[in-house]
Amino acid sequence: MNKKIGIQGIKGSFHHLVAMDYYHKEVEVMEHLSFHELAQKLAAKESDEAVMAIENSIAGSILPNYALIDEYNLTVVGEHYTPVNMNLMALKGQEIGDIKKVFSHPMALLQCKQFFKQYPHIKLIEDVDTAEAAKRIHDEGLKKVAAVASPAAAQMYELEILAESIHTIKSNATRFLVLGTEQKKPNGEKLDKASIKFDLKSERGSLVSVLNIIRDCYLDMTKIQSLPIIDEPWKYSFFVDVTFERPEDFERAMDVLKLMTEGLRIFGIYKNNLS
Amino acid sequence: MNKKIGIQGIKGSFHHLVAMDYYHKEVEVMEHLSFHELAQKLAAKESDEAVMAIENSIAGSILPNYALIDEYNLTVVGEHYTPVNMNLMALKGQEIGDIKKVFSHPMALLQCKQFFKQYPHIKLIEDVDTAEAAKRIHDEGLKKVAAVASPAAAQMYELEILAESIHTIKSNATRFLVLGTEQKKPNGEKLDKASIKFDLKSERGSLVSVLNIIRDCYLDMTKIQSLPIIDEPWKYSFFVDVTFERPEDFERAMDVLKLMTEGLRIFGIYKNNLS
Structure with a gap:
């Protein structure tokens, strides 16, 4: 039986193209009218995996999609970049x-x-x-x-x-996450990227301390974004993506971050697809 | 003659409420159907200033609005926070x-x-x-x-x-920028916050070095967001907001950042309105 892959939009949408590209084989796409429905149906196991746009060079991160991943306890099992072609x-x-x-x-x-x-x-x-x-x-x-x-x-x-090709910035790309309901198990390929979230009090230097750990553990940061936490003045959530050569470096960094930050969440460890 | 203030949307919109709140006096609002039109008309001096939503706790920054501020060479002259009330x-x-x-x-x-x-x-x-x-x-x-x-x-x-009050997160607020066409001149009040942008190569540790400067100059960072630069792999733009007690600390930090980063842009220096 073909794998069922949730997409936002209908056949012919950019999400559909990503699903075709990423899986390189017959998959059954499940069309969803919103990101919310996509997350909900995946959590209910009506689909096996799903693709979800997460950022591009114009708009930055689509943060509400991280909230959906959190809310439905989904995991990131892969990523895919698609050139914009409007x-x-x-x-x-x-x-x-x-x-x-x-x-x-x-x-x-x-x-x-x-x-x-x-x-x-x-x-x-x-x-x-x-x-x-x-x-x-x-x-x-x-x-x-x-x-x-x-x-x-x-x-x-x-x-x-x-x-054709009426988009302004010709080399712009959109990044998609591939989502599942469990952490990805290594299957021959190298898992060398992770998406994490943590909270920090804005004590002078606390973010610097965390970034020092990340550097000392040989992780490279490909993204950072802060978000103020509601009702807690001067406290922030950080969304960070890191790449690494050795999984044990990542594990070591997370062991330290667990102690230095609050609410550490590892959305997933997956293969870096940025060429 | 009343000041002309550009808003996104029409009378009764949240932008309109912000204009009323922020100016505490009679202003003439100019209704615009898009953020793009708002920026364009301000640059053409058809309005004197404008208010523009820039972030909230759910969606994070509205990055395309920074692109408009950049494109039309606008400046940030103030900020305002409004509770969400849907x-x-x-x-x-x-x-x-x-x-x-x-x-x-x-x-x-x-x-x-x-x-x-x-x-x-x-x-x-x-x-x-x-x-x-x-x-x-x-x-x-x-x-x-x-x-x-x-x-x-x-x-x-x-x-x-x-x-009434059907929004989920009861204490959520939206942050608005007040925009002009020139840098704000101090007018009795203390200007203790700034929005800046700079580019960095992802050499291990380069962001840490910049954050160390910010800390050493006694600036407090209230926001950071990275954005990949198109066509330049592993190079990022950073959007950062900082608050400070003394303007000379901010100037000192900018003198160093000019040398350490590329394309430093100070969108504006204004009064911190986060209570």
């Missing part, structure tokens, strides 16, 4: 001069902001999913309307691409 | 059992996620602005539809509050 598409026969409205996901519209500056008469409207906007144009035969989505969505929903 | 509102006479759809800003819906779990038949639909959703219900006499917005929006657009 295309303007509409029903066959439509031309760009005909288009009055463009629907897409807010992040997709943000990535194409520069392109649309030359078409001030086009109204940009936020939608839940890139592919869903494309599908609706197809299903309802909407004229004068376009979607911003992947080439796969154009093909799947029989739309014509009016302008 | 309310469900509809036309008079409607009851919660009648409601089929709820419109609001994605962040507002996110903050009320728990509340809506008890009403699985209600469809949540993302909108550009909380107050705009309320206004549309009023203007078009929409039945079976509700908005999530501030009490001020309910009053302004003659809607009835069906459920």
Whole structure:
């Protein structure tokens, strides 16, 4: 039986492309209308694993997704990077001069902001999913309307691409997490990256002390983000990603961090896929 | 003549409430449909200053807004914290059992996620602005539809509050920046906080060295966020907020950081409003 993989959005969405890319084989995708539903269904084991967008170079981390991972006690078992590739598409026969409205996901519209500056008469409207906007144009035969989505969505929903690669920053990529319900077991491959969270009081130097430990244990930090903790002035949560050569270095660092920080949580240990 | 203050959204929006609170006096608000328009109009001096949401405890920083501040060469001249207060509102006479759809800003819906779990038949639909959703219900006499917005929006657009304070985390606050086009000049009050950005190569320990300088100069860091730089593997931008007692400590730290980092940008020096 094929593995069931939860995605946000529908077939043809960027999450769908990531699922195809990451698993390199037949998987059954489970379409979800929100990240919340995706997390919920995975926790209920209605899917086996799920892919979830977590950050890009424009918007930074999607922190509410960490809250979902926490809330549903999910684990990070992998990561995947996908280049951004945004295309303007509409029903066959439509031309760009005909288009009055463009629907897409807010992040997709943000990535194409520069392109649309030359078409001030086009109204940009936020939608839940890139592919869903494309599908609706197809299903309802909407004229004068376009979607911003992947080439796969154009093909799947029989739309014509009016302008390709319309995103401003050509080498931008989105990072996705692959989620499960248990910590990943090494399966031949090297697990050399981890996502962790911890809380710290803002005593002068406490973060420096933690970063010194991370450095002394030969971990390399690829991401850090602080978040104020509600109701506890000057106390912060930190979300940190680290890479390492030897798992025992990571374990040693975590043993110390357990004592130096509060609420240490290891979201998962997985293979670094940033080439 | 009253000062013209740009806001995102329309009258009754949270940005409008912040403008009223922050200026404690008559100001003329300029309504904008997007953060982009807000930044653009301020840069063109069509408004004198503007307020812009920048972070909250659920979603973290709204990084694209930093990109707008950068792009339009705006400055941070102040900050303001507003408690989240979300309310469900509809036309008079409607009851919660009648409601089929709820419109609001994605962040507002996110903050009320728990509340809506008890009403699985209600469809949540993302909108550009909380107050705009309320206004549309009023203007078009929409039945079976509700908005999530501030009490001020309910009053302004003659809607009835069906459920008050429906946000999950009761003490959550949103932080807003007050933006101008020039660095703030001290005007009697103490300017004891600054927002800066710098780039660093991920050489082991380089961030630790910068944080050591910040500590040695008696600055307290209230926020840190890293963002990978596109096309430059293992190079990161850092967005940092610091507070300090003496402006000369801040200047000293910046003199060193200019040499240790690349692309140091001081978005602004302003009064710390976190009580």
